[in-house]
Amino acid sequence: MIPTLQWTPEGVSFLDQTKLPQEETYLLARNYREVADVIRNMVVRGAMAIGVSGAMGVALGIDQSTATTLPELNAEVQVICETLAKTRPTAVNLFWGIAQIRDLYTKLEAANTSIPEIKAQCVALAQTLYDEDIANLKVLGAYGAELLPKEGTVLTHCNAGALAACGYGSALGVIRAAIEAGHKIDVFADETRPFNQGMRLTAWELVKDNIPTTLICDNMAGYFMGQGRIKAAIVGADRIAANGDTANKIGTYSVAILCKEHGIPFYVAAPFNTIDLATLSGKDIPIEERAAREVTHVNGIQVTPDGVGIANPAFDVTPARYITAIITEHGVLRAPFEESIAAMAKIAAAKKRA
């Protein structure tokens, strides 16, 4: 079990993903501001992990509040939520996670609940979301496993693994579930420049689980597809629009096009809370531009010549037409996605009420 993040009595403990694979060290965020820093600096990253991190950040902020009246606490909750929401713009799970605790708080406040009781319930919910994340991904994995080949190489991009969630992973969860079900799968992991999540994180966690893994540079995927070496590609998602357009790590769009050109199925694996019904299409998803230094420096050393411009969009949007299926914990979505997503949203809402 990889301890990506964990609630502790002293705060939220994070496996420092910026130090992997060289060092396995932990960073304790002792208050909600430090949780915000940890998300912003990508000590923790991955849609599902930052979703639960956001929830834990809000719960931590509420739990540590010295407010003595509800209006006072309410004002603090607004600041806490805003601070955490401003850390990263693309993954919708972050806003989902924050909203889970904020909505509970609003309900409890409306019921004039005591502050100690509010604190206890918010902390409990954050921990429940953590447990549900792993449980959902195991169900998702079982749905997805059936889509993967019985034998052969599966390509993945970035890290949609245990390190991108509270455990198990979405895309890598599907791969784990397929292997548990007896598929003979090996993984090609795209390096995923510039932050190298594939090289540093996916390779690290798959090797740890004894899953045969080959690291390739991002620009090699097409070559191996042309050689007939790749049987399927599977990635995670940071936000899926109501029409199925999917924002994920930069380079995902290119992988999807290469899959189409080679007749290879391209799967997205993401818990249903990654689907943002309020985002109608990919055009409405904000793309985070990150610091040039992620491209220009390696291990603190500048590797680029002075004077060159740098672009560093952290995500791209893969239009739904390139996606073979979207795998969720409620089942597998297929085109037309607008309809299949709307139908699943109804099922998900009914399950939640039940």
Added chain:
Amino acid sequence: MIPTLQWTPEGVSFLDQTKLPQEETYLLARNYREVADVIRNMVVRGAMAIGVSGAMGVALGIDQSTATTLPELNAEVQVICETLAKTRPTAVNLFWGIAQIRDLYTKLEAANTSIPEIKAQCVALAQTLYDEDIANLKVLGAYGAELLPKEGTVLTHCNAGALAACGYGSALGVIRAAIEAGHKIDVFADETRPFNQGMRLTAWELVKDNIPTTLICDNMAGYFMGQGRIKAAIVGADRIAANGDTANKIGTYSVAILCKEHGIPFYVAAPFNTIDLATLSGKDIPIEERAAREVTHVNGIQVTPDGVGIANPAFDVTPARYITAIITEHGVLRAPFEESIAAMAKIAAAKKRA
């Protein structure tokens, strides 16, 4: 003028491309074996540059021979040529360059030429090939310039610039010629993992020439194409088969597919000696697999987890169907390439005889 390689009285001087952009240092290859090392270790790289380097290596070996009889010299020439030919397998220009000097040697030997005269003529030819490389690329550049947009961004992959030749460059020569002709062009340079030729070399030489250049990671090209940002892509070549299939730096194939998907013209710029009529199709081009260390280490530090497999094919083959045009010093080739290449081969042979 960037001194990629130069004949000197003491040997062949090479700008050490493994040290760029941090250091501009020169490495003197004092005999043909050191020239072979320099090619193998990619101190010099790029199809045209290693073509002329191969020729200079053979000329240097002949010039330094202590043989006193022609049979003795002949035996040495075989060893020299074999040593240089074994350095890198993909770029055909290397074999072309070696063959230029060997063929001259064979002719002179058959005519029972004196050894001092053989030495003088071989050294003179190596220097002529150097001059012709630059002259050819300037003509090629003029042909290609007309194909580039009057205004906008041109994408390139790897380095097909002055550093990949004796000067000016093929793909970057076309860009230089277009800018000299008044086009308002800026360049997006793919980083080109794992050896980072785009980051280290293309960015370096374009910035030096004040050509506006933005460095992007390989996996970002598709994103910018999707944004309508890229107007054309142009790359070099390491070997072009008789049917137009083109071997070039790993990742070129993916760029070509992305161009097709976005309706963007994809150009190959290469001197005619990059076309190998003896290679019927891309299937017959050997792809060099280079050391894992190029992927696993950055600045001497291991960045990958232990236990992960590594793939490092240095080239891929772009089928002719993805290529809008191949630009040479004899003019522009278009589909059907088998026919246009055969026709140009006749013209080139006639020019050579003239």
